[in-house]
Amino acid sequence: MSLFDRFFEKTARRKAQTGSRRGFIKGLGAALVGTSTIPLLPVARAADGANPKLPQDIEAGDPASCDYWRYCAVDGFLCECCGGTYNSCPPGTEMSPITWIGTCRNPVDGRNYVISYNDCCGTTQCGSCLCQRDEGDRPLYRSDKSNDVNWCLGSSSSIYHCSTAIVVGLAFEE
């Protein structure tokens, strides 16, 4: 049994761990899965408004599960379990406009998408559905790929609450 299994049993957050042994306690995650992307710096791209749901998401699994396709890089509490969704923040929080980018493959259409892991900030830590998947994670020296940083940098409050995983485009193949 791995440390993560035991840790999550202890903290009763098994729901987000379905199908994955991953899980730790970092602020955020970054990943590079299946392809390379053009290196990107942390970007300001917080989404506004409602986001439509298409078969690529509906048929792709449970967005409250850590192994959901968009979370290939996420590392933190899933907003899906905190009153928000995978691409929206819970009521009362604020989405940080500064973040970093990962690339995840959608299992339904087989495409690689650039995912922006915007934090929701301004309320104490959600504490539910902790999820860590470190593929492509790099230390602080690669801030564009580092999940060790609290990325509530561009918001009025620096208090980390949960993490979203927002599609911001198709990945460029090198």
Place this chain on the structure above:
Amino acid sequence: MKALKLTVSVCVMVVSAASFGSGDAKAPSVAPKPDLPPLPVENTGYIESLPKDYPESWMFVDEAAFFSMFAGKVILLDVEEKHPPKRIKAIADKALLGNFAEAKSREEFYIMESFHQRGSRGPREDVLAFYNKTTFKHEKDIVWEGRTRLQALPERYAMALSADEKFLYVANFSPAASFSVVDLDKREVVDTIGTPGCVLTYPTGQRSVTSICSNGGLLTTVLDKNGKKKSQQRMAPFFNTDSSPIFERPVIIDGMAYFPGFEGQMHSVDFRGEVAKYVEEWHLVKDAERKHNWRPSGLALNDKDDNGLFYILAHKDGAEGTQTHGGSHVWVVDPKTKKRLKTLELPNWGISIAATRGKNPKLVVTNGDLNLDIIDPKDGSLYQTIADFGNMTPLLVHKAH
């Protein structure tokens, strides 16, 4: 209302004594002896203090409090104390993923932390707090200009002291990277120096600071005698941040830094001179182990002892994404001979490791239950497991001097 509070408080004390003492700590059930003289009236207001020089078995535990970051703290803990109620020596607050550093020659330690005026809202202030080591009393705050200090999972080199302990270096990340120089005699910031693309503060020579860069190289900032920037020099890249990444967590022994790579490479860098110099690459993983993808892994995955050895967590079946997951084993390495002297199998999975001071160190391993396993590195035996010390996520452990 007051009386009620007192009653509750007494009840809690009684329960605590029964619960947390040694196994046979039940209240004695003897017949009352009314002929004994009554207890004298005791003084109120007495507060304990600590020795000027801490014993070798005391460690500072950086409790990141990931589930409640307002409540981060540093716990001074005697990891070899067998009697649980006597392990905690003192605690200091460390809010919102604060950073910690301790002076050796000064009787003080430093916590860089952040506060919003009204908890999670209101203006944010970043503050460098000075604490006295014997009293644990807070002595001074320096308020940072802007919201710039590095807020991340605990790092050994998010802050560092110069060799003579005149200056404290504090890493900033906004996400523009820089570091601030604090004059510890004057207790004031003397300079903030941009380190574009480079982070953290590895002390170098007498008056230099080296940072690790996004291009796989290093940047050394040389300071003048007043702590202001004198010059900067970049070292050519020695690793590829995508294909052969390294951990940003070196062990530094007598000025020589040993940076582990994700796949078990080691990079030696000389921090003894004014500017960092790359020395060589060598390998920790043996050929037979490479077939099973043995790799270093963990959060604070390595530490040194006073005998010149270092310890690093490792696991097999490593892959992209497992680099911070920790390990089942500890490799004991002599960096002078570049030999692995020993492999210890841990009693529990480990995610961070530290070594106590002295000729006969103990290893302090944050285990999968987020408790501390105290290990004898001579044979890998478990000395004791420390739990219930106010720990939630004790991610990094420092030596205490």
